[in-house]
Amino acid sequence: MKFGLFGGAVANKSAxxxxxxxxxxxxxxxxxxxKLGYESMFMVEHHFTGGGQVSASLNLLTYIAAKTEKIxxxxxxxxxxxxxxxxxxxxxxxxxxxxxxxxxxxxxKGYRDMEYKGFCIPREEALERFQESIEVxxxxxxxxxxxxxxGKFWQFDDIIVEPYTIQEPHPPLWTAAGTDExxxxxxxxDMNVLxxxxxxxxxxxxxxxxxxxxxxxxxxxxxxxxxxxxxxLTITLSxxxxxxxxxxxxxxxxxxxxxxxxxxxxxKDEPESYSDPILDMEEAALIGNPDKxxxxxxxxxxxxxxxxxxxxxxxxxxxxxxxxxxxxxxxEEKTEIISAA
Amino acid sequence: MKFGLFGGAVANKSAxxxxxxxxxxxxxxxxxxxKLGYESMFMVEHHFTGGGQVSASLNLLTYIAAKTEKIxxxxxxxxxxxxxxxxxxxxxxxxxxxxxxxxxxxxxKGYRDMEYKGFCIPREEALERFQESIEVxxxxxxxxxxxxxxGKFWQFDDIIVEPYTIQEPHPPLWTAAGTDExxxxxxxxDMNVLxxxxxxxxxxxxxxxxxxxxxxxxxxxxxxxxxxxxxxLTITLSxxxxxxxxxxxxxxxxxxxxxxxxxxxxxKDEPESYSDPILDMEEAALIGNPDKxxxxxxxxxxxxxxxxxxxxxxxxxxxxxxxxxxxxxxxEEKTEIISAA
Numbered sequence: 001m002k003f004g005l006f007g008g009a010v011a012n013k014s015a016x017x018x019x020x021x022x023x024x025x026x027x028x029x030x031x032x033x034x035k036l037g038y039e040s041m042f043m044v045e046h047h048f049t050g051g052g053q054v055s056a057s058l059n060l061l062t063y064i065a066a067k068t069e070k071i072x073x074x075x076x077x078x079x080x081x082x083x084x085x086x087x088x089x090x091x092x093x094x095x096x097x098x099x100x101x102x103x104x105x106x107x108x109k110g111y112r113d114m115e116y117k118g119f120c121i122p123r124e125e126a127l128e129r130f131q132e133s134i135e136v137x138x139x140x141x142x143x144x145x146x147x148x149x150x151g152k153f154w155q156f157d158d159i160i161v162e163p164y165t166i167q168e169p170h171p172p173l174w175t176a177a178g179t180d181e182x183x184x185x186x187x188x189x190d191m192n193v194l195x196x197x198x199x200x201x202x203x204x205x206x207x208x209x210x211x212x213x214x215x216x217x218x219x220x221x222x223x224x225x226x227x228x229x230x231x232x233l234t235i236t237l238s239x240x241x242x243x244x245x246x247x248x249x250x251x252x253x254x255x256x257x258x259x260x261x262x263x264x265x266x267x268k269d270e271p272e273s274y275s276d277p278i279l280d281m282e283e284a285a286l287i288g289n290p291d292k293x294x295x296x297x298x299x300x301x302x303x304x305x306x307x308x309x310x311x312x313x314x315x316x317x318x319x320x321x322x323x324x325x326x327x328x329x330x331x332e333e334k335t336e337i338i339s340a341a
Numbered sequence: 342m343k344f345g346l347f348g349g350a351v352a353n354k355s356a357x358x359x360x361x362x363x364x365x366x367x368x369x370x371x372x373x374x375x376k377l378g379y380e381s382m383f384m385v386e387h388h389f390t391g392g393g394q395v396s397a398s399l400n401l402l403t404y405i406a407a408k409t410e411k412i413x414x415x416x417x418x419x420x421x422x423x424x425x426x427x428x429x430x431x432x433x434x435x436x437x438x439x440x441x442x443x444x445x446x447x448x449x450k451g452y453r454d455m456e457y458k459g460f461c462i463p464r465e466e467a468l469e470r471f472q473e474s475i476e477v478x479x480x481x482x483x484x485x486x487x488x489x490x491x492g493k494f495w496q497f498d499d500i501i502v503e504p505y506t507i508q509e510p511h512p513p514l515w516t517a518a519g520t521d522e523x524x525x526x527x528x529x530x531d532m533n534v535l536x537x538x539x540x541x542x543x544x545x546x547x548x549x550x551x552x553x554x555x556x557x558x559x560x561x562x563x564x565x566x567x568x569x570x571x572x573x574l575t576i577t578l579s580x581x582x583x584x585x586x587x588x589x590x591x592x593x594x595x596x597x598x599x600x601x602x603x604x605x606x607x608x609k610d611e612p613e614s615y616s617d618p619i620l621d622m623e624e625a626a627l628i629g630n631p632d633k634x635x636x637x638x639x640x641x642x643x644x645x646x647x648x649x650x651x652x653x654x655x656x657x658x659x660x661x662x663x664x665x666x667x668x669x670x671x672x673e674e675k676t677e678i679i680s681a682a
Contacts, residue, residue, distance in 0.1 A: 022438040055503055063439050065407075087397075094397040155461040161389070163396065
């Protein structure tokens with residue numbers, strides 16, 4: 001089983017907050033996470049939040065590439081409708097090249113009304129823009145000859161896109177999917193899939209089955225590493241901390257739904273994509289003492305999940321405890337021994 | 342007098358070239374240059390060259406930001422018509438934040454036909470696009486309130502752009518200018534100016550006078566550090582090397598004119614912007630042994646230039662010799678002593 005991270009940095013200007021030093025704290029945390037054995041990170045990108053969420057995720061990842069050596073560097077996700085696909089191909093190839101082939105490029109259609117409004121892009125165009133961008137980006141990454149593109153949203157004439165990528169034929173593409181339909185669509189493409197941190201274990205298992213079935217139907221083999229499962233994590237060392245953690249998650253999830261009308265990858269009026277976020281709260285997140293978290297991860301492992309992405313916590317201690325007390329239970333050699341026994 | 346660098350990295354795929362390790366050699370050279378006392382670098386950005394010229398300059402600069410501590414990091418230039426101005430404001434602010442306020446943002450309208458064609462942007466729109474982008478970028482960097490923009494090329498609705506920049510009120514903007522008219526226009530804005538590496542000493546001096554006059558006329562004080570002068574540099578240690586260097590520059594300049602129809606910042610049919618590139622070759626570049634180069638830099642210094650940008654050479658030795666044999670002649674204390682004498 002492999003463990004990675006997902007989440008985003010925050011930079012606020014006010015001198016009295018912990019994030020007043022820009023992204024420094026976040027960068028330090030990723031450097032430390034690499035040392036602790038976390039193997040990947042997926043960084044959230046958002047625009048116009050007013051709260052300092054990271055906007056230029058590929059730039060911040062490029063900075064982190066220079067400060068790290070092994071950890072894979074992903075986006076979760078870059079919303080394609082906001083970007084010129086050729087510039088994006090150049091920027092991602094540059095990151096892949098500079099990082100020695102560590103890019104996991106997560107892409108999406110967006111879900112925040114504020115961002116569609118801000119960029120003056122009609123929401124109805126999202127899927128078409130997404131599809132056109134994917135096509136251009138893949139061509140831009142892989143074509144060794146000049147090509148032209150005359151699409152609905154973008155035109156390019158006689159271009160060759162550089163630099164080359166280290167990963168062949170190109171860096172892996174990842175995208176989030178929540179409904180059965182969208183999961184099957186991703187499986188039929190050559191993209192990998194990210195499952196969100198909000199769905200219950202039950203729904204999460206259903207999703208994996210949909211993915212496996214669609215992989216089989218489309219002739220794509222099932223590789224569990226191509227499925228990233230996001231999970232919130234709070235390690236609690238007493239009953240009081242445990243109750244407090246449940247409350248905090250409740251507040252957080254409720255706020256997100258109020259603010260954005262939906263959670264990432266999910267749509268309010270598609271109940272199959274999600275049941276009740278508050279009831280599912282404990283089911284979805286990893287909350288508890290290390291033993292409880294190990295027990296719950298074993299359930300996910302038995303379902304077939306081997307690539308868990310932990311929501312980046314505010315403090316390094318959580319990552320340290322997880323690395324020292326939880327991770328060793330899932331080392332490959334250990335898993336093999338158990339399987340063999 | 343301060344010395345910086347300008348130029349660009351190249352990354353080619355073929356394993357038998359010196360640049361087969363991506364941008365690594367370039368990054369190492371900049372790290373070394375910082376140690377040698379070079380105070381700034383301006384990186385060229387180009388698209389669709391087929392020769393591996395750097396395309397995502399802000400990403401590469403962000404990587405270099407992580408590997409350096411003092412050297413200022415500039416673009417020369419980011420062609421605004423190719424970019425969404427809000428994304429650019431986010432990317433540049435991120436670089437400014439991560440580098441501790443070291444960004445010099447050089448911007449331009451572009452001059453290569455291949456790039457206009459590639460992005461399918463009519464050349465006639467270049468100036469208007471440039472002007473609209475500058476307006477949006479400055480607002481995006483500085484506005485602490487949400488704002489909207491309803492322009493000819495770009496629309497944004499109710500946005501606030503993050504992260505904040507370290508430099509106040511915003512990172513300096515630089516742009517290249519070659520004709521009297523364009524130099525005066527830059528002086529009237531709040532931008533700094535870059536003079537190219539191709540014009541003769543005579544024309545270069547004229548340009549500085551136009552700049553100084555326009556600064557005076559517009560009420561902007563003259564600060565010599567706001568004028569960056571680019572110069573090619575070849576240190577030759579024998580007559581044979583000297584003749585060889587002249588030939589190489591001839592070939593290079595001629596090729597650029599053939600390929601792009603013009604040199605950066607210059608227009609073929611505006612003779613006032615430039616005389617004969619081949620005749621001016623020796624006049625424009627710094628070619629010779631260290632004594633000759635010192636002598637010629639003294640001429641530039643006496644004209645009023647204090648910020649010289651050296652075209653990044655292929656090898657670190659040139660930068661080392663320049664740092665050890667030329668730079669000490671222009672240290673501030675030395676200059677002051679000479680002035681006082």
